[in-house]
Amino acid sequence: xxxxxxxxxxxxxxxxxxxxxxxxxxxxxxxxxxxxxxxxxxxxxxxxxxxxxxxxxxxxxxxxxxxxxxxxxxxxxxxxxxxxxxxxxxxxxxxxxxxxxxxxxxxxxxxxxxxxxxxxxxxxxxxxxxxxxxxxxxxxxxxxxxxxxxxxxxxxxxxxxxxxxxxxxxxxxxxxxxxxxxxxxxxxxxxxxxxxxxxxxxxxxxxxxxxxxxxxxxxxxxxxxxxxxxxxxxxxxxxxxxxxxxxxxxxxxxxxxxxxxxxxxxxxxxxxxxxxxxxxxxxxxxxxxxxxxxxxxxxxxxxxxxxxxxxxxxxxxxxxxxxxxxxxxxxxxxxxxxxxxxxxxxxxxxxxxxxxxxxxxxxxxxxxxxxxxxxxxxxxxxxxxxxxxxxxxxxxxxxxxxxxxxxxxxxxxxxxxxxxxxxxxxxxxxxxxxxxxxxxx
Amino acid sequence: xxxxxxxxxxxxxxxxxxxxxxxxxxxxxxxxxxxxxxxxxxxxxxxxxxxxxxxxxxxxxxxxxxxxxxxxxxxxxxxxxxxxxxxxxxxxxxxxxxxxxxxxxxxxxxxxxxxxxxxxxxxxxxxxxxxxxxxxxxxxxxxxxxxxxxxxxxxxxxxxxxxxxxxxxxxxxxxxxxxxxxxxxxxxxxxxxxxxxxxxxxxxxxxxxxxxxxxxxxxxxxxxxxxxxxxxxxxxxxxxxxxxxxxxxxxxxxxxxxxxxxxxxxxxxxxxxxxxxxxxxxxxxxxxxxxxxxxxxxxxxxxxxxxxxxxxxxxxxxxxxxxxxxxxxxxxxxxxxxxxxxxxxxxxxxxxxxxxxxxxxxxxxxxxxxxxxxxxxxxxxxxxxxxxxxxxxxxxxxxxxxxxxxxxxxxxxxxxxxxxxxxxxxxxxxxxxxxxxxxxx
Numbered sequence: 116x117x118x119x120x121x122x123x124x125x126x127x128x129x130x131x132x133x134x135x136x137x138x139x140x141x142x143x144x145x146x147x148x149x150x151x152x153x154x155x156x157x158x159x160x161x162x163x164x165x166x167x168x169x170x171x172x173x174x175x176x177x178x179x180x181x182x183x184x185x186x187x188x189x190x191x192x193x194x195x196x197x198x199x200x201x202x203x204x205x206x207x208x209x210x211x212x213x214x215x216x217x218x219x220x221x222x223x224x225x226x227x228x229x230x231x232x233x234x235x236x237x238x239x240x241x242x243x244x245x246x247x248x249x250x251x252x253x254x255x256x257x258x259x260x261x262x263x264x265x266x267x268x269x270x271x272x273x274x275x276x277x278x279x280x281x282x283x284x285x286x287x288x289x290x291x292x293x294x295x296x297x298x299x300x301x302x303x304x305x306x307x308x309x310x311x312x313x314x315x316x317x318x319x320x321x322x323x324x325x326x327x328x329x330x331x332x333x334x335x336x337x338x339x340x341x342x343x344x345x346x347x348x349x350x351x352x353x354x355x356x357x358x359x360x361x362x363x364x365x366x367x368x369x370x371x372x373x374x375x376x377x378x379x380x381x382x383x384x385x386x387x388x389x390x391x392x393x394x395x396x397x398x399x400x401x402x403x404x405x406x407x408x409x410x411x412x413x414x415x416x417x418x419x420x421x422x423x424x425x426x427x428x429x430x431x432x433x434x435x436x437x438x439x440x441x442x443x444x445x446x447x448x449x450x451x452x453x454x455x456x457x458x459x460x461x462x463x464x465x466x467x468x469x470x471x472x473x474x475x476x477x478x479x480x481x482x483x484x485x486x487x488x489x490x491x492x493x494x495x496x497x498x499x500x501x502x503x504x505x506x507x508x509x510x511x512x513x514x515x516x517x518x519x520x521x522x523x524x525x526x527x528x529x530x531x532x533x534x535x536x537x538x539x540x541x542x543x544x545x546x547x548x549x550x551x552x553x554x555x556x
Numbered sequence: 557x558x559x560x561x562x563x564x565x566x567x568x569x570x571x572x573x574x575x576x577x578x579x580x581x582x583x584x585x586x587x588x589x590x591x592x593x594x595x596x597x598x599x600x601x602x603x604x605x606x607x608x609x610x611x612x613x614x615x616x617x618x619x620x621x622x623x624x625x626x627x628x629x630x631x632x633x634x635x636x637x638x639x640x641x642x643x644x645x646x647x648x649x650x651x652x653x654x655x656x657x658x659x660x661x662x663x664x665x666x667x668x669x670x671x672x673x674x675x676x677x678x679x680x681x682x683x684x685x686x687x688x689x690x691x692x693x694x695x696x697x698x699x700x701x702x703x704x705x706x707x708x709x710x711x712x713x714x715x716x717x718x719x720x721x722x723x724x725x726x727x728x729x730x731x732x733x734x735x736x737x738x739x740x741x742x743x744x745x746x747x748x749x750x751x752x753x754x755x756x757x758x759x760x761x762x763x764x765x766x767x768x769x770x771x772x773x774x775x776x777x778x779x780x781x782x783x784x785x786x787x788x789x790x791x792x793x794x795x796x797x798x799x800x801x802x803x804x805x806x807x808x809x810x811x812x813x814x815x816x817x818x819x820x821x822x823x824x825x826x827x828x829x830x831x832x833x834x835x836x837x838x839x840x841x842x843x844x845x846x847x848x849x850x851x852x853x854x855x856x857x858x859x860x861x862x863x864x865x866x867x868x869x870x871x872x873x874x875x876x877x878x879x880x881x882x883x884x885x886x887x888x889x890x891x892x893x894x895x896x897x898x899x900x901x902x903x904x905x906x907x908x909x910x911x912x913x914x915x916x917x918x919x920x921x922x923x924x925x926x927x928x929x930x931x932x933x934x935x936x937x938x939x940x941x942x943x944x945x946x947x948x949x950x951x952x953x954x955x956x957x958x959x960x961x962x963x964x965x966x967x968x969x970x971x972x973x974x975x976x977x978x979x980x981x982x983x984x985x986x987x988x989x990x991x992x993x994x995x996x997x
Contacts (some may be wrong), residue, residue: 263871432700
């Protein structure tokens with residue numbers, strides 16, 4: 116049987132998982148690739164470190180050159196996180212004639228155009244299934260399986276850490292800080308969880324999906340984001356009372372379904388999702404993505420978005436695809452960071468329509484509700500429902516669910532409300548996913 | 557831009573959808589294929605029939621030879637249902653050098669080995685994403701995206717018609733016959749719905765998935781099946797009372813997760829699925845499949861399993877894959893009906909373990925319950941819960957939920973119970989999906 120020689124750069128959690136599958140299940144990969152995937156080299160920065168994987172003699176090295184100067188190695192899994200040295204290594208690998216597989220979404224979101232242009236120029240390919248939603252095959256789903264469709268919208272839960280934290284807050288009535296601590300203890304959150312909880316990770320993944328599905332040329336930094344880091348227990352409780360769960364959703368949606376010229380709405384934010392619908396019922400560290408295509412309707416993907424073996428599953432599938440030659444064929448026609456013109460522009464984010472959840476704490480005083488609803492009305496925001504609970508001391512918590520309004524109007528109205536003398540704390544504002552968008556397909 | 561000339565054989569619902577996408581969205585397919593997909597010929601049996609699609613002059617023909625004798629046509633979507641003439645046409649197309657795309661699961665389930673052998677011998681390919689679960693990309697999901705895994709189990713809702721009928725019975729408290737009538741009126745069921753409601757359609761699809769995921773060499777006729785055609789309103793009501801929904805599930809599962817030698821359990825049957833879990837919440841004509849891989853864990857796919865445009869979406873994706881060359885690469889390594897030995901055997905179905913729902917109607921008489929539970933105990937079936945409602949005249953309805961038992965024991969015990977003088981009607985027996993299997997991944 117023919118061999119494809121493979122290397123791994125970076126032996127962290129995911130790299131170790133990939134090595135395990137290649138070494139322990141060589142028969143399996145050979146069966147699916149029609150050729151042996153032979154692990155020739157593993158490049159690490161520290162040879163002395165203990166590793167949870169027995170590598171055959173001669174495989175481990177601390178010299179990237181052992182890979183780049185070896186013409187027998189065809190495919191390299193580049194599994195170092197962050198921007199540098201990952202970016203330089205990736206370029207060096209491409210320049211030395213390797214096809215590359217990566218799980219590094221931060222690198223792709225930041226330097227995708229440079230890396231994809233370089234790969235195209237050199238006739239090489241980059242595979243990146245593992246960069247979004249771990250083991251859930253959303254890149255192949257959109258990039259290959261739904262190509263008969265114009266994607267109309269896509270969205271879902273792309274950050275498992277945030278989803279775990281919010282699930283803990285909801286299921287165990289935990290405060291944000293305690294839920295973060297549980298996530299850290301269970302290995303779902305880093306010591307510094309900032310990139311996960313402030314929405315950065317989700318927005319980087321969303322930018323990759325938006326490039327792939329809409330050929331948008333948007334930088335992740337231009338996508339509006341709100342994280343879960345200021346989420347309060349009481350908002351989760353009010354949401355539940357109203358029949359919703361709070362989820363950190365990443366959404367990309369054409370302003371008008373049939374019209375690429377209408378522009379693309381993109382954002383990441385904590386969002387109320389109706390209980391019992393598929394996205395609402397995604398728990399723990401899972402990811403889920405719903406894609407609506409103009410032919411297929413809604414397709415929903417759900418599974419583990421992170422972790423050693425789920426991510427390794429995606430990396431090894433990419434290694435097999437590349438060894439077989441499928442990746443190279445797909446890479447040529449992908450709309451991702453291509454030199455083609457953008458097919459859709461990011462629409463002014465203040466125009467994005469949504470229903471809103473607003474929570475205010477106001478002084479218990481006649482005329483307050485009239486004044487607040489007056490401000491909403493002035494901004495063309497109509498009210499769907501109001502909950503006013505018993506006063507807390509002198510103040511009354513007020514929860515307002517609005518009908519659809521633009522982000523700009525909601526923002527202006529909220530600012531005006533917050534400037535009132537009666538208003539005691541800054542208004543909490545969250546989007547509410549439309550019922551028709553949460554429908555069981 | 558280069559052209560790949562394409563033909564369609566059969567202009568029913570799906571064929572018309574495929575023609576619409578090719579004709580109306582040529583820019584889209586060209587973008588994703590890197591070449592124009594040019595609809596050269598459409599073969600129909602009756603030229604005079606009115607069609608919901610304007611074909612360019614010269615495209616429509618009633619002669620298959622216009623396709624087989626045209627060496628410029630590379631790929632053909634063979635969209636005729638049933639066995640003959642579909643089988644003969646498929647062979648003729650392969651023999652004339654065409655790569656074939658099909659949605660015909662009955663043909664593949666019945667004659668897959670013959671057709672796949674022929675294609676392999678001739679160096680041609682068969683793509684069949686649309687044959688299972690319509691627009692949901694489960695064939696690519698298993699055949700390409702999860703190849704780093706040994707699939708441990710897969711299962712779900714593969715027949716949208718049955719799911720629609722059961723959803724109607726549950727949601728609207730409709731009797732079986734009325735639900736079938738609604739399904740027919742809405743176009744979800746054929747005038748003769750037998751193949752859908754007796755489990756044949758689901759078992760054919762399951763056999764394709766079992767070949768693909770486990771390299772099983774099982775005939776669909778050997779897979780035990782029970783349909784929804786004898787489902788009673790009262791069982792749906794009792795299931796709801798117990799916290800379950802009834803779903804027609806198709807299941808393939810290794811007897812021991814890590815052990816191909818342990819054999820494969822396969823069956824299609826109405827099954828109680830715990831409310832709130834993803835499979836339970838699949839409504840209407842949707843399909844859903846949950847796949848558990850040893851690396852990736854549980855991945856869940858959900859979407860429209862039938863209908864013109866969802867199915868056309870899958871067919872056109874296959875046409876693009878074939879035009880690009882991916883299908884040919886995949887086809888070579890697919891484990892489906894290959895000449896390789898079976899990697900797993902179908903296990904004796906009487907050994908399949910399951911929890912069971914049993915509903916009996918017994919004479920209201922002292923000692924009856926003791927006698928029944930005695931019979932269950934004798935067959936090593938332990939009881940998880942019992943509901944005994946008020947007597948209906950002289951008889952008492954009795955619902956027993958068991959712990960896990962083998963199908964053989966359950967069958968023997970049921971027969972013994974039905975032979976008792978106290979037993980008034982044949983015992984209704986349904987499987988219950990284990991809680992751990994229904995877990996939100």
